[in-house]
Amino acid sequence: MEKAEKLIKSIGIPAQPKLVLDIDDELKQAEPDIGKITGLISQDPALTAKIIRVVNSPFFGARKQVDSVKQALTILGLTHFKNVVIASALSEALKLDQRHSINEAFWNHSILAARIAAFIARRLFRNPAMENEAYIAGLFHDCAVPLLVQKFPDYLPLAPAALNQQPAADTLQAEERAYHTNHCAVGYLVAKSWHLPAAVCQAILFHHSPDVDIHADLPTRKLSACLLLAEHIDHSYAAMLSGAPADASPEAQGLAKALFELDLAPEDLRDLKEDAYEMLG
Template sequence: MVKAINMALIEHALQGFTIPPQPQVLRHIQQQLSAAEPDLNRIAALIALDIGTAGFTLKVVNSAFFGLRTKITSVEQACRYLGLNRVVSLARSVLLRFALEDGRQDAFSQRLWNNALHTANLAMALAKQLNFNQQFQDDCYSLGLFRNAGMALISQQSNQYPAIMQRGLMENFSSSAIEEQFFQTSHEVLGYLVAESWGLTDTLCNVVAYHHSPTLLLATDNIDEHQRFAVLKIAEYLSGESRQLFGINVDPEWQNQQTAILEVLELEPLQLPELAELMHRQDLQTIYSV
């Protein structure tokens, strides 16, 4: 495990920012999941308390990605078909978006959440394709959603955030360096705080905290973090994150770190187009399809 986050940095990062608390409904759901015998009907009822959350969850479940032969019409049915943990992950993604978007309809917010959902689906599909278990797949989905939550918090404070990031990235500065210079914090640290507040495991919180610091994260001996991180970074690359969010076609971080990232999963660069093709068959677009 990477070394603990410096609490002085945390206090510094929080100046001017408010971390949205975990919604009460999610706490109740997690209590049910922790029970010896979780009550599926109770969990479904909790998700359905908010019609927006339930509706969007069903919309995602019925998307082409899951390839269901029959349409799912209730949260309870979704829980039975896909499993409780996966449906709760979907519900969490909706609640996270509502909590961080805070009614904003600007173009960057829309791009941010579209990319979060896209990357989450890619990460989950990649984990499945690489024969990782269901828990690993769900973890990768959560990482795709939470990794850039800090960007939403920073952009709430400054509508110049996308333009500043675009300029800095095109000049080959790291995202953390740009954010520290202009906003005195980084989306990695803020994302870590959101993930921790929302009850993600230490492993996932650490990956969120260091997802732009591969040298630090891969220097440890924690294979759980390494593998989840590697799947996340491949999903980010395949999603074309830099282009989707900031309109740039270069990805210096991937170019510099791809060898180390691929080695974690014993993959070769030539296998990426093959993985992309498998994603396309699941209606998931990648940089190889544009």
């Protein structure tokens, strides 16, 4: 972690925009002022444009073209709108150029993992706070990848494996050999700097580890298990769309402890996958 901290200082952690903090404070009010929220966002034309682009992307499934922040708020509701704001702010902070193939791969993977993690949390816990944390964990879990690509051009060959978890242990070892840290540790530091919940930061730090039982805190174990399953379902979904071979058993994929933590049997995972595929369209 000390080496990760030194590295992140040389890269520069993208700061969470104060505007996002102000919007979050307003959304936490008993009766959020929609006019105040739209007024805050209008102060940042770049963020406004990014929010509208994100809402209109296939990932959020807006049923009609969204042309304004107020319209986005009306269609999505406060919770989902907050997630769009954070996603948009992260994209802007990381300076993602979607013309770069690895940035596009990162963004697609992160948004899908976030949506699937939130879907799992909603299905299993029926707790809005847990659902929101699951979304944020999915969104941020690989945020170090584009930062490392920007800092080290020779990191680019490792980036697809970091995003696709194929295989995780080899990827992390290669990162450690080359940079004396890994994208999990760097992502953890970014999450901490954005003042994300402690459980989210821990889930990001250990998101390539199948040993979810290492966490003493129950909510962190549940969140880590959600993120692990979300990545698995994301990769299964991509394989299904591409016609690739079916996944191996949950045990072979290192999911046994996550399933145990969430009180799911292998057949429950199959049902969860099918419902997630339907949700994703």
